[in-house]
Amino acid sequence: MYQFIAGLPKVELHLHIEGSLEPELMFQLAKRNNIDIPYASPDEVRAAYDFSNLQSFLDIYYQGAQVLITERDFYDLTWAYMLRCKTDNVLHAELFFDPQTHTSRGVDFDLVMKGICGALAAAEIELGISSQLILCFLRHLDEASAFDTLNQAQAWKQQIVAVGLDSSELGHPPEKFARVFATARQQGYLTVAHAGEEGPSSNIIDALDILQVSRIDHGVRCVDDPQLVTRLIDEQIHLTVCPLSNTKLKVFASMEQHNIVDLLYKGVSVGVNSDDPAYFGGYMNDNFNALANAHPLTYEQLAKFTSNAIDASFCNAQRKYELQQQLQVYLDKQ
Template sequence: MYQFITGLPKVELHLHIEGSLEPELMFKLAQRNNIEIPFANPDEVREAYDFSNLQSFLDIYYQGAQVLITERDFYDLTWAYMLRCKADNVLHAELFFDPQTHTARGISFDTVMKGLTNALADAEAQLGISSQLILCFLRHLDEASAFDTLQQAQLWKDSIVAVGLDSSEVGHPPEKFARVFAAARKQGYLAVAHAGEEGPSSNITDALDILQVSRIDHGVRCVDDPQLVSRLIEEKVHLTVCPLSNTKLKVFQSMEQHTIVDLLRQGVSVGINADDPAYFGGYMNDNFTAVACAHTLSQKELGQFTCNAIDASFCGLERKLELHQQLQAYMDSQ
């Protein structure tokens, strides 16, 4: 099965680019920018990646982002991730980025965007990987900060396909950002939101009804509400599930307890994603393999994860057709 997974075409819709900062690159950028970090070597960083919940992860996640200063830093970060996409046969990726994490440190929005977009353009030209950018608002910050970030994005509107909502879910429900999302939709952005990871299933319903999102990031707590599961199936709402992240952050105690396969078999549109792979122990192939090792899955079911992600992606119809054709060609060859 591992050989099949390695060759399987993939589409990633839930990836925080700041969460792909590997310890080695963290140290390289810290030295380049003369920034002190509280670790002696990359191994010490990895030893710190023992999280008890979402907040314990976020604390070290924001600490790591401090080394990102220049356009070159953001380019190197993004290029490193796209090389991992190439290695894992990811054909299309939609990347979250958190501008508030950087602008709060005095890094300009333009610096972040130039680094990201140049790397993504090079990845499409040199690696054949298409991509989209999703601007995420940090939900632990206030509405005013989100509105300010939306305003800063104006000059880069053509490079950003959607807005999202991430960071600490508990205590920061979707309705906190209702007006920001309404303004973003009016400007032509699509919308997604993290919901139902550590927060209740009602956050998923509110993200759909109040924020009017196109898909839900995580969404695994939907199983607590059978009527919601039925709605997700009927309305073909896609869940960007992140298996290794969910077990690392104790959303599930083990991969065997994860509900992604049950949801797939019920007809919910679910996909497999890496979330913050540098922190959670794996990129796309690792996540697919972890699920396949814990659950008995057919090749058709593994391929369905990619099929669902293609349909839920924000790329154009022509690119979707290309992706479906590549997936079908691979499935037919097995």
């Protein structure tokens, strides 16, 4: 099974680029930028990754982002992730980035974009990996900050395919950003949102109805509302599920209790993603392997996660066809 997963073509739709900052690179950037961090070694950083909930993770996540200062830093961060994509046979990735995490520290929006986009362009040429970029608003900040961020993105509209919503879900429901998302849609952006991770299933419904999202990030709490599950199936609304993240943040006590496989059996469009892999202990292959170790899955079912993600991606029709063909060729060889 490990061999099959290693060669399986994959598509990742839920990846926070800041969450791919490995401890070794964190230390390298801290030294390069003369920034003090409260850890003596990369191993000490990893030891701190013992999270009890989403907020305990976010606290250290924002702390780690402090080392990202220059265009080169954002390039190196993104390039390191794309190399991991190559290792894990990820053929297409759609990356979230959190500009407010950086602009609030005085880092220029354009600088962030130049670094990330430069690495993504290089990855397409040198590694053959296609990508899309999604701007996320931090939901614990206010509407005015989100609008300001949307305005700063104007010069980069051709490089940003969608806007999203992440950070602390509890206490920050989708309707808080209804006007921002309406404006973004008017400007031509697609929309996605984190919902139904720690927050209630009603957040999923509101993200669909109020924010008019194309897909739901996480969404595992949908099972609390059978009518919602039926709607997800009928409308084939994709859930970008993150197994290792969900167990690391105690959304599920163990991988055996994770509901992604049951949702797949029911006909919900679900895919496997790594979320913040540097913090949650694994990239795409690690997530697939963790699921395969905990649940009885066939080759066809594992491939279905990829097929679902291809269909839900923001690729053009030609790229989707190419990806589906590559997936089918791989399956036919088994």
